[in-house]
Amino acid sequence: MKKTIYIFLLLVFSEAYAQNVMSVENKSGDALSQIEVGLIIQNSVPFVAFQCDILLPSQVKYVDQSTSLTDRKSDHSISASLINGNTLRIVAFSITQKVFAGNSGVIAKFGLLLGSLPGNFTLELSNAVISNSSSVNILSSVVNGTVLIASPNISVSVTKLEYGRIPINSERSLFVSITNTGNKILNISRVYINNKYFELAGDTTFNILQNGVRNLEIKFKSRIKGSYQNKLIIESNDPDQPKILIDLNAVSYAVNELHQKNASGRSGHPIWINYKISNMEKFCGLQFDISLPAVLKLLPDSVKLNYRAQDHIIKASQLSGEKVRVIAYSPTNKTFLLNDGDVISIGFMLNGIGGNYNTALENVIISDSLGFNIISDYYSNSLNIISPSLVAEAAINFGECSINDSIRKNLNIQNSGSDTLIINSLNSENNVFKSLSSTPVKIAPSQNKNLSLEFKSLFKGSFTERAVIRSNDPIRDPFYLQLQAVSFNPNYIVVKDTTATIGDTCLVSIEIQNAEPFVAFQFDIECPANFQYINGSASLTNRKVDHSLSIGSIGTNKFRIFSFSLTQSHFLSNNGAVVKMKFRVTDPPGTYTLQLSNAIISNSLSQNILKSSQNGTIRLNSAQVKAAFNLAAGWNLVSVPVSASDMNTKILFPDYASNTFYYDNGYKIVNTLEFGKGYWVKYNLNKQVEITGAIPASNEIIVKQGWNLIGGVNNRILTSNIATVPINIKSSNFFGFNNGYFIPNELEPGKGYWIKVNSDGRLIFNTALGKNSKEITTNWKNDKSGCKISFTDNGNNTKILFLSENMFLGENNDLPPTPPSGVFDVRWSNNKLVESLNGVNEIVLSSPEYPVTIKVEGCDLWIKDKINGMVVNQLVKKGESLTITNKAIERLEVKATELPTEFELYQLNWRFLTQ
Template sequence: MKSIYKYVIAYLLFSVTSALAQNSLIIPDASGDTGDTISVSLQIDNSDSFVAFQTDILLPSQVNYLAGSAQVSSRAGDPALSAEIITGHTLRIVVYSTSQSTFTGSSGEVLSFQLILNNDPGTYTLSLSNVFISAASSQNILTSAQNGAVTIYGPDISVSADSLDFDRTPLSQVTDRNINLSNPGNTSLNISRIYTDNPFFKIIGDTSLTLLAGNNISVLIRFNSQEKGVFNATLFVQSNDPDDPLVQFALSAIAFAVNELHTLNASGRSGHQVDVSFSINNMEPFTGFQFDLVLDSVLEYIQDEVALSARKTDHLTSANKISANRLRVVAWSPGNQPFTGSAGEIVTVGFLLAGLGGNYPVNIENVIISDAAGDNITSDFFPGAVTIVSPDISGELNISFDETSVLSTAATNYTLTNQGSDTLVIHSFASPQARFWNSTTLPQTIAPGTGRTFELRFHSDSKGAFTDRFTVLSNDPDENPFYIQVSATAYSPNSISIRDASAVLNDTVTVKIDVDNYDAFVAFQADFEIPANLTLVSGSARLTNRKEDHSLTAVLISEHVIRLFAFSMSQSPFSGNSGAVVELDFLTGISAGSFDLVISNAVLADAASHNILRDTQNGRLTVDNPTTIEPADGEQPENFALEQNYPNPFNPSTQIRFSLPKSTQVNLAVYDITGKKVAELISGFYNSGLYDLVFDGSRLPSGLYYYVLQAGTFRNVKRMILLK
């Protein structure tokens, strides 16, 4: 058993020792300036002894291995060494001991080799692969590998473009361009000189400067146009960039004399002549010119309407149409003399304008400005435009009047606007039918961008629906005439209405139903809603003297609705055009107030049995209480009280007093000996105080009556005698 324990303990110690062992291959970082040759180390930190090692190092393209430069350090005893590029940029290093001697020490350099740096500043990785650290047993004891990096220090010039085009520059003027110089390197870039090989191109600003790593600067280059021609030059930038010490840029420019033909904008009214002028701005003398005008359809050339300006000497001109929409204008000098001046109008061409308001292009082509040698010295030419100023009428295309009685005239306001660029003149605004007309005085002018309101009217003596259109005549070039559709409806004002009425309590009131008619009618029907406080006097419904041989039927179709129907067996019309046709008597009862008198289901029939009724109108009945009540003088009462009437007996009126110690709801009513309420004297909210009221019993028969006061929770009854 003891031997087993010893074996286990030894195995555990071996395992722990193996787990703690660290055997690493490391490439320390290295650096150098562009073009330098630097030394790079391989370092092994080891816990275990080793007799050989191998690794592949992937070199960046910015460095090259110096063949034969690999050397084993003093940590090796009798080493054998192999160092060579195997593929592309992969350096394979193999070191071993022919006698299986171990390397000395536990850390430090085991090998060095040299790299040649190129001229690309930056930091680049040295990548390890296929790493092997061999023990004497040929076991790979490697635990980790650490890549290294090489940093190349140096400046690096970079430019934003490889050429600059200054395009065209008029004589005596300059054109500026910029190039951007930057230093993406990691040391300062010293630019010792910036210059060109042509005196017309000049560097503006410093021509020697220093750019720190990562910085940039914009350099201004100016082309000075001093003589006509095409110029090509080279820009040079001299610096300490190791691989681009002299950078070159191509420069190009065109210097020209300004000899330009301009089309001047013009405007006019359609139907009138407009003159379009052309000007030439010239740096060089010219003796003649030619150009083609591409004509829009709104422009019609007026024959022989072409004239040179005062800049001519012995010059002649002509204008001829060479196609349907192309006019060629030519000017020349029989004596080959130059035009005078260096700027200004040179020729004017006349056209007839015919079109709608708006802007129309005047394009020119095939432009020639000729010098005395017959060369075309044109540098540029520019089109123009002709503006036709004209009014533009606008407005709603449909108008609808409200329904209108044949006895009335309908009116509406209608607005016309001018959306054009010239004054709009309205000469006529009329309708073929006399029913529709414009009452606004004409002519009317409307300024551009504004509007004008016209008062339009409609009237018809006969009922019906009518349509027509207004015709507006104006100076609008394309909307003349301007049409507005119009519609209206005229109706006959035939109506049934109930007159307002008034009465007092326990009274008889007559309610009158009126017919106002424009057309003759022979019969009518209506349902009259009887207010709950009214009682119809039986048999009181009657026709008025507007009847002829008409008969009236009055039937209660419900408790509170009576249907009235009047007709003529001979189809005779009712007489007159207004006034009552039916009267009814009602008892008002004991409730005061205002009550609606409502009519419904009304029909007004003509001889053809057509319902010609237009509308109905309800009425209102006001029932007043003849009893008067006034606050009485005296001290503030302390208790509720109802006093005996005075005088008693009475005929026909008597006074009743009651007391209220506080504000409350009050009702005072009169009853006969059967308990029937015959009068309600007051009902409402009253403030505290003494009150006197006068009761009029003229409509009641003689007898014994009771009057009852209910004030809040207080109730009291008194007797009184009416003696006639």
């Protein structure tokens, strides 16, 4: 219960004393000045005493004895003291418990001395107490105060400027940045340097605003040799840094330099390196050491003085290692002439690969007449050797090669050097390897060339030889190339490829091609399941002498054949069949392999001299059939529905009157035709064509993305029974040709057709469901939104185009590519069959026989030529005709002027017009 009462009393007291606040005044003043700060108490109830601690920032100091009470006091006393160094504690009270007057205002004042750093600083209240007569702290809150110190504050970017070594008569500028980080204007009253060789550019008196920056340029003028240490002095109104000193250090020197000059030369030849001195002061002698790379050797008696010498003497000596010391002096202490130019030339012999090599100078002395070393600097350099560099593989393996053949390999030689590489010769120690490239061969830097090498041996064996390349490469001459090869006698057992017809006997020949005599052979032969060996049919050919033949079954459709001679007689000849076998072959048609294994060709020493065996391929065709189909006079789309023994156009279509064209992203003339492809061919008269051949085993045709000319199979097949892999790749109808393109319901043997696909794939023909059908006819009688335009040329060729207001404008509206030149064709310019009835459309005519008669049905049509619109430009009423005689007219522009109101029945070969 006590705890509950206590919390309640606290809540009451907190609410009762909510308006008793102690705060510190906000004040400002200039740096290093003294200000007076007031302590304020706002009270809602009387109080008799107060106390507080004020944390003073480092830039503020309390003024001793400066604290006093204001006229709100009665008989109150006040004391102030610093505790913990920087906390001001103020205590005020009344011995008689008198209350302070008023309810607000300053209650006490104290003095502060401001520092030099500008900024806002907090006077933080703590341990505050406002006491009533019952000694209860009635304080509700405190508010800290702020002191603003107003002052400029100078900041410089560097405290020292190092100019380094500056040649006489040269200058160098460095910069100092002055920043005002204070909150008052920084006044730079003076900037100066007490040395005439340091020069200040620009104003020496100026102001810098708050957070402003000013850059000073200080230039050193090198005029007299020596070291300089001076001060840059900046005076300002910064209260704690009225004067800034910046060190200025510079060395002025006379340029007396030794330079090794650039040099380059060819390996194997002497080279001269020149050394020059640039001097501002007179000199009498010099000495230096040269650290030489391994590619450089000093030539005896090659060191020379040039035109700048007077009575000077020069000597060069080889030190230990790869160092050369050079000394030049005057016995009469005379100086060298002039102030710049070559002084010494030294000869060296070059011997190394191309590249850059450092020649370092060391222990350099340039001496004046008093013997002082006046050198200011020296510069080594590099030597460039201009040299070719041969890069090539170190070995070439030709692999295996028959003694009847040869193998050629290219050796690629690169020049990674800086001079032209000259290949003078490439020779092998054994004439089975030889170079086919003429020498010399020149190869420019960073280029490469191939040298052709050939291996040929009349005898079998393994060969490892060394070829030698001679060139002008100073390091890799000679260059050795290892050559390897294996030659063998070409002794093979081969099953000869052949073709057979289902139901017939297939004769299989096994040949031996031999470069060495042999007396016996053996092999196993495995046959497909639909090959039945005819017992007793295997026999040796006329290559035998007194040889015997043995054949036996060693598994399902697997036989072992062995032939030998008791007298060790050699088989005759070195090529051709040695055994023939007969098989009965049955369905299915296709391509089959007769596989050899465990083959041996034996010589008279019972050695197996076989190199390898080769399986045979047997193609089984269906029985021969005769395909007959009719071709019309003029152009036809044809195909070959069977696999004929001779697929030449002259044999298949003997009365043709044109080239045969195939389409593959454009028309190409072909003479040998293929099953599954379609072709353009022209006949002068109607003709029935008969082609005899085997029915191909495959019922698939390969197609490529875009338009394809294909052929039908040996049976009629409905277009609806043609599947695709992948599925749904057909993007057009099938199109045949009969005096114009039409959409067929079925594909006929011997005819060619167009089809468009959206990706590469295959057409799969399902002939099981094929049946006779006719071309689909179209009934337009109930369609009131179409217009028919007929074109008939002098050759009685007729083409029809259509206009429609809302029909047949989908993606299957595409026409196949234009026929070859000479085939009459009419189409809309966008290669569509049906065009929109609205707007102006363009018609393209190809290879017509003029005159051409145009008949319009279903609408009135304005027709205009595309030459200039003046040859033909008239309105053709529906049911009327227009005849064009001008052969220059190949394009027409048409526009329907009256929508059709009725149509008659048209019998058209356009499948998708019914959809």
